[in-house]
Amino acid sequence: MSSILPIWNSVYNSISIMVNCATAYHTDINGQQQWLDMLITVGNYPPLDFVITTLNLQFRYNPGTIIAMPGSALEHGVGYANGNCACLMYYMQQNVHESVGIPLCNPPHISDLQL
Numbered sequence: 001m002s003s004i005l006p007i008w009n010s011v012y013n014s015i016s017i018m019v020n021c022a023t024a025y026h027t028d029i030n031g032q033q034q035w036l037d038m039l040i041t042v043g044n045y046p047p048l049d050f051v052i053t054t055l056n057l058q059f060r061y062n063p064g065t066i067i068a069m070p071g072s073a074l075e076h077g078v079g080y081a082n083g084n085c086a087c088l089m090y091y092m093q094q095n096v097h098e099s100v101g102i103p104l105c106n107p108p109h110i111s112d113l114q115l
Contacts, residue, residue: 015090030094031094032092037091
């Protein structure tokens with residue numbers, strides 16, 4: 001796997017594609033709470049909602065929507081789309097970092113900001 005590192009062109013070490021699927025409410029595993037996942041939805045489907053149950057929030061999840069959120073920290077889910085829907089999910093996995101010897105970053109702290 002480390003042979004691919006020189007040509008990998010993303011800050012994310014994992015990519016998945018989900019097509020025409022609903023997701024039950026869940027928190028993601030194998031990540032860290034300070035990492036942001038990126039979700040991009042494409043397709044042709046009627047209105048759909050992205051729900052973050054942890055915060056009691058509901059967002060319209062129209063085609064072309066991009067959501068960045070810490071999937072390991074916040075419980076979330078999406079209902080079934082009656083149409084053609086695909087979600088590209090970009091995320092980090094701690095075990096991938098460890099297997100190629102890339103150190104993990106520290107959680108952000110307010111003192112990291114240069115004011």
